Amino acid sequence: MASVIGVPAKSSGVGGSNVLRVGKVFRAVVLGAVGLFFIVPVISSARFSFTGSSAGFSFSAYSKLLSDPQFWSTLFLSVKIGVGTVTLSLAILIPTTVWVHWKAPKIRRVMEALSLLPLVIPSVVITLGVITSFGSLPNIIMGTPVILALEYVVLALPYTYRTLDSGVQALDIKTLVEAGQSLGAPFRKILWWVLLPNLKSGVLGVVVLAFAFCLGEFAVASLLSFTTFAVYLVQIGQTQASEAIAFSLIALLFTWIPLSIVTVVFSRRAGKKSRRGGGVLMSSQSVTELVELSE
Amino acid sequence: MTVSSLGEDRESEGGFGGNNTSEPIKGSATRSVVRFLKYGNWRRFMGVLPFIVYLGIFLLIPAISVVVDAFKGDNGNFTLSNFSIGFSGVYFESFKNSIQLSLFSAVISTVVGLLVALAIVASPGRTLRAVVTAGSGVFANTGGVPLAFSFVATLGNFGLVTELLTKIGYNPYNHGFSLYSVLGLTIVYEYFLIPLMVLIMIPPIDALRKEWVDAAASLGATRIQFWRYIGGPLLAPPLLAGFLVLFTDSFAAYATAAALTSGTIPIVPIQIGSLISGNVLVGHAHLGNALGAGMIGVVIIAAIMYGFVQRRASRWLR
Amino acid sequence: MMEMESSKTVPAGVSVQGAKVQGVSVRLSKVTRTYGDVRALSELDLAASPGEFVVMLGPSGCGKTTALRALAGLEQIDSGAVYIGGKDVSRLPASKRSIGMVFQSYSLFPNMTSAANVEFGLKVRGFSSAERRKQAHEMLEMVGLIEQADRFPHQMSGGQQQRVALARALAIKPEVLLLDEPLSALDAKVRANLREQIKQLQREVGITTFFVTHDQEEALSLADRVAVMNNGNLEQFGTPTEVYSSPETDFVASFVGTVNVFYGTVLDDKVAIVPNVGNFTYVRRTGTPAPGDRAEILVRPEAITVKGDLEGEYLVSDVTFLGSNVRIRVQKEGSTFTIIQGSSDIDIVAPGSRASLDAKGSAILVRSKL
Numbered sequence: 001m002a003s004v005i006g007v008p009a010k011s012s013g014v015g016g017s018n019v020l021r022v023g024k025v026f027r028a029v030v031l032g033a034v035g036l037f038f039i040v041p042v043i044s045s046a047r048f049s050f051t052g053s054s055a056g057f058s059f060s061a062y063s064k065l066l067s068d069p070q071f072w073s074t075l076f077l078s079v080k081i082g083v084g085t086v087t088l089s090l091a092i093l094i095p096t097t098v099w100v101h102w103k104a105p106k107i108r109r110v111m112e113a114l115s116l117l118p119l120v121i122p123s124v125v126i127t128l129g130v131i132t133s134f135g136s137l138p139n140i141i142m143g144t145p146v147i148l149a150l151e152y153v154v155l156a157l158p159y160t161y162r163t164l165d166s167g168v169q170a171l172d173i174k175t176l177v178e179a180g181q182s183l184g185a186p187f188r189k190i191l192w193w194v195l196l197p198n199l200k201s202g203v204l205g206v207v208v209l210a211f212a213f214c215l216g217e218f219a220v221a222s223l224l225s226f227t228t229f230a231v232y233l234v235q236i237g238q239t240q241a242s243e244a245i246a247f248s249l250i251a252l253l254f255t256w257i258p259l260s261i262v263t264v265v266f267s268r269r270a271g272k273k274s275r276r277g278g279g280v281l282m283s284s285q286s287v288t289e290l291v292e293l294s295e
Numbered sequence: 296m297t298v299s300s301l302g303e304d305r306e307s308e309g310g311f312g313g314n315n316t317s318e319p320i321k322g323s324a325t326r327s328v329v330r331f332l333k334y335g336n337w338r339r340f341m342g343v344l345p346f347i348v349y350l351g352i353f354l355l356i357p358a359i360s361v362v363v364d365a366f367k368g369d370n371g372n373f374t375l376s377n378f379s380i381g382f383s384g385v386y387f388e389s390f391k392n393s394i395q396l397s398l399f400s401a402v403i404s405t406v407v408g409l410l411v412a413l414a415i416v417a418s419p420g421r422t423l424r425a426v427v428t429a430g431s432g433v434f435a436n437t438g439g440v441p442l443a444f445s446f447v448a449t450l451g452n453f454g455l456v457t458e459l460l461t462k463i464g465y466n467p468y469n470h471g472f473s474l475y476s477v478l479g480l481t482i483v484y485e486y487f488l489i490p491l492m493v494l495i496m497i498p499p500i501d502a503l504r505k506e507w508v509d510a511a512a513s514l515g516a517t518r519i520q521f522w523r524y525i526g527g528p529l530l531a532p533p534l535l536a537g538f539l540v541l542f543t544d545s546f547a548a549y550a551t552a553a554a555l556t557s558g559t560i561p562i563v564p565i566q567i568g569s570l571i572s573g574n575v576l577v578g579h580a581h582l583g584n585a586l587g588a589g590m591i592g593v594v595i596i597a598a599i600m601y602g603f604v605q606r607r608a609s610r611w612l613r
Numbered sequence: 614m615m616e617m618e619s620s621k622t623v624p625a626g627v628s629v630q631g632a633k634v635q636g637v638s639v640r641l642s643k644v645t646r647t648y649g650d651v652r653a654l655s656e657l658d659l660a661a662s663p664g665e666f667v668v669m670l671g672p673s674g675c676g677k678t679t680a681l682r683a684l685a686g687l688e689q690i691d692s693g694a695v696y697i698g699g700k701d702v703s704r705l706p707a708s709k710r711s712i713g714m715v716f717q718s719y720s721l722f723p724n725m726t727s728a729a730n731v732e733f734g735l736k737v738r739g740f741s742s743a744e745r746r747k748q749a750h751e752m753l754e755m756v757g758l759i760e761q762a763d764r765f766p767h768q769m770s771g772g773q774q775q776r777v778a779l780a781r782a783l784a785i786k787p788e789v790l791l792l793d794e795p796l797s798a799l800d801a802k803v804r805a806n807l808r809e810q811i812k813q814l815q816r817e818v819g820i821t822t823f824f825v826t827h828d829q830e831e832a833l834s835l836a837d838r839v840a841v842m843n844n845g846n847l848e849q850f851g852t853p854t855e856v857y858s859s860p861e862t863d864f865v866a867s868f869v870g871t872v873n874v875f876y877g878t879v880l881d882d883k884v885a886i887v888p889n890v891g892n893f894t895y896v897r898r899t900g901t902p903a904p905g906d907r908a909e910i911l912v913r914p915e916a917i918t919v920k921g922d923l924e925g926e927y928l929v930s931d932v933t934f935l936g937s938n939v940r941i942r943v944q945k946e947g948s949t950f951t952i953i954q955g956s957s958d959i960d961i962v963a964p965g966s967r968a969s970l971d972a973k974g975s976a977i978l979v980r981s982k983l
């Protein structure tokens with residue numbers, strides 16, 4: 001590491017605010033190698049999806065996929081689950097986050113920590129627990145994808161809660177609510193007419209994150225034997241690799257594009273009120289910042 | 296992972312907006328308890344009750360039931376036999392594999408993520424940094440099935456990289472490599488673990504002040520001494536905490552491994568999965584619960600270590 | 614507090630015993646540093662005698678910090694040389710220069726207690742831990758923070774942190790002490806207090822010191838000599854009295870202290886006249902207009918008195934009580950003049966009344982009318 005830091009660079013006009021002087025070569029090598037690692041799978045997938053294992057360029061993987069009725073039916077199922085999850089998430093989280101900021105700011109950190117709990121318990125274990133504890137519930141819940149939506153609300157919490165929480169924090173909730181009350185509006189109306197319109201970007205973030213989560217979730221769905229989009233993808237992957245890869249590429253792009261938008265929007269907003277030089281060891285904060293939809 | 300931050304909410308932030316009328320400033324303790332009940336201090340927490348209840352039903356009850364049932368035999372009586380099977384033979388191996396997989400992938404991504412974070416934090420322009428940060432945010436969210444298949448296209452038997460390597464006379468599959476092994480999974484996991492580490496390490500590296508470097512230099516310290524006594528100790532806790540997060544993350548990961556190996560690789564989540572999917576050992580219906588309880592145990596150990604790291608660091612945290 | 618100026622044979626570098634350090638001479642010679650198009654230092658020459666307290670004063674961005682950092686070796690210089698104790702150290706890195714440095718703020722290592730911070734310089738020099746502890750103890754005692762020895766920086770006030778930083782800088786027994794606006798992040802009361810402490814410590818230790826500030830009051834009260842800087846150049850280098858009473862350039866005249874600009878005539882080599890105010894003595898220098906010419910006459914607030922006068926040309930706009938002094942502002946034809954008088958004279962004028970002015974001392978500068 002000493003060699004990493006030891007290369008002195010001439011201080012340049014702009015920036016240079018950080019203590020670390022890192023050599024250009026070091027930077028190029030590290031970012032180049034890591035960049036390659038991230039790009040090659042995308043290129044490989046693209047190539048594979050167009051050629052399969054045979055030679056020659058074709059769209060056959062894509063056209064076969066799109067003409068497969070099961071592709072559409074599983075996609076439709078995942079979208080339905082996604083809509084349910086998003087709706088339920090918003091219904092629970094908007095009042096909760098607003099309330100926390102308005103009435104109980106002291107428990108903000110606790111709430112945040114609670115929202116991260118699903119990261120601690122592996123989703124396989126949660127699934128097992130769902131089967132163990134809800135196995136005897138009526139079929140209308142356990143036998144239908146409703147249970148998926150119910151669980152996805154919890155599993156997506158680490159991403160959705162924080163997003164909305166930071167959206168609410170950007171508002172001066174106390175003032176808004178009190179202004180509304182002074183005009184005689186009940187809380188429900190204030191929520192609907194005053195707060196929601198101001199929460200647009202936070203709500204949008206929740207929608208994108210929760211939806212992306214639902215489309216990609218595999219563990220719970222497959223273990224509870226529902227053929228969702230992701231489960232179907234794995235099934236065709238057993239037999240038709242190039243379709244599965246074409247499919248994956250589409251799925252990746254479909255999560256990356258909205259996620260990049262959300263990331264850019266949110267990082268821009270966070271940048272405005274960035275608190276540099278605060279605590280060095282803000283890792284507890286930064287860990288909470290991690291957004292990780294892998295499973 | 297972050298349960299420990301529960302204990303840290305005594306920090307300054309709690310002060311904001313807390314200057315309410317309900318804050319008892321004078322008067323005895325009993326009086327303030329009475330006031331708490333009478334004037335509805337508790338009502339302030341009513342608003343979060345739905346959230347708590349929901350979390351309790353759909354997260355805590357399942358988690359607890361896993362642990363409780365792990366101690367039940369098929370007849371419902373208390374037994375430890377689930378554990379004695381769960382921690383021996385093939386299941387013991389899969390715990391070993393899982394921990395090995397998580398350790399390796401977490402170590403690699405910690406190192407690489409740190410290097411990337413160092414490279415971009417010190418870069419002069421803002422653009423590179425913005426691009427890498429945004430990219431990390433996106434890639435950290437990539438995982439599961441699509442990721443598995445894009446690696447099949449890359450490092451699978453007929454993958455692009457495999458093909459290129461074969462052309463230059465080194466077919467990795469002839470040298471003991473397989474994408475569908477623990478080593479292969481380690482590589483695949485890096486795809487979402489490295490960006491995560493980058494995101495974790497940027498703020499603490501950012502917070503290192505130029506004054507500390509200058510002060511150390513003026514006091515006669517070399518750069519190595521600066522890193523040994525100041526930079527290193529300051530970055531170690533977030534690095535360690537990040538490592539534990541990554542460890543937990545890859546320990547719990549299921550989808551990528553399941554999709555990549557069709558559920559054949561012997562790691563704990565996959566074993567639990569196949570027990571759920573009906574491959575139940577006769578006489579041990581609750582074996583999966585024992586494995587699940589074992590996973591929770593490992594994660595709790597990581598969480599405790601995480602809390603310990605945070606506590607150590609909080610001595611000098613403002 | 615041992616013998617005053619001891620023998621000159623003390624070796625350069627670290628002397629271990631006692632707080633008293635032999636001051637050394639320090640010289641910047643034609644030091645230039647540019648950042649892109651910005652010339653932060655242009656051929657700066659500055660020399661301090663052994664044990665001297667030099668304050669570098671100038672507006673923000675004039676290159677003070679750059680000069681100090683060049684001296685410390687924290688900033689590379691494009692050309693020129695730095696001498697410490699007669700030795701050319703231009704090529705030495707900061708860690709080899711025997712410099713104690715105090716920064717504006719946040720420079721204490723957050724992961725170390727005050728004592729560990731103070732010990733740090735000794736630690737990297739390989740002192741035994743017993744020796745380090747003893748010296749850190751002495752240093753903390755010197756700055757009056759022995760009770761805070763086991764505190765972490767975030768547990769101390771800004772003023773305490775700066776005192777620890779000072780102790781840390783002095784613990785290595787440096788040849789030169791550099792302070793870059795060490796007080797500017799503190800509140801007024803603490804600042805005044807610490808200012809006194811720094812001055813006293815410097816006297817006791819006898820170390821050659823460079824202190825950067827943009828606060829002129831701080832500069833004048835602390836310095837043996839003040840180096841007034843502007844645009845990377847040295848404008849004037851002299852005692853506080855010289856800089857205040859006989860500024861060599863327009864910049865110094867207007868930057869240091871308050872000045873009143875009167876229009877008048879040069880009478881002869883020693884005296885200039887402001888109509889209806891009186892005669893001010895002045896010192897000729899190059900560029901002073903010839904006798905008989907019209908001139909701008911720059912006068913300090915203390916060199917004028919004001920008295921109530923119904924026929925007076927000046928309108929009193931403001932009277933501010935400052936304790937032992939009173940500051941009076943008067944106006945004439947859109948120009949404002951400031952006068953400082955002892956507070957016993959306060960009954961002389963009231964806001965809104967008319968007044969006339971009288972010359973009482975000398976002009977700091979006489980220049981041709983712009």
Ligand SMILES: Nc1ncnc2c1ncn2[C@@H]1O[C@H](COP(=O)(O)OP(=O)(O)O)[C@@H](O)[C@H]1O
Binds near residue numbers: 012652653671675680
């Ligand atoms: N690292 C740097 N990069 C670019 N310009 C700089 C840098 N440091 C200082 N400068 C420029 O050099 C000039 C002098 O700066 P400085 O010495 O910090 O001034 P002062 O301390 O007197 O306020 C300023 O114009 C400043 O913008």
Ligand SMILES: [Mg+2]
Binds near residue numbers: 674677678679
């Ligand atoms: Mg400065």
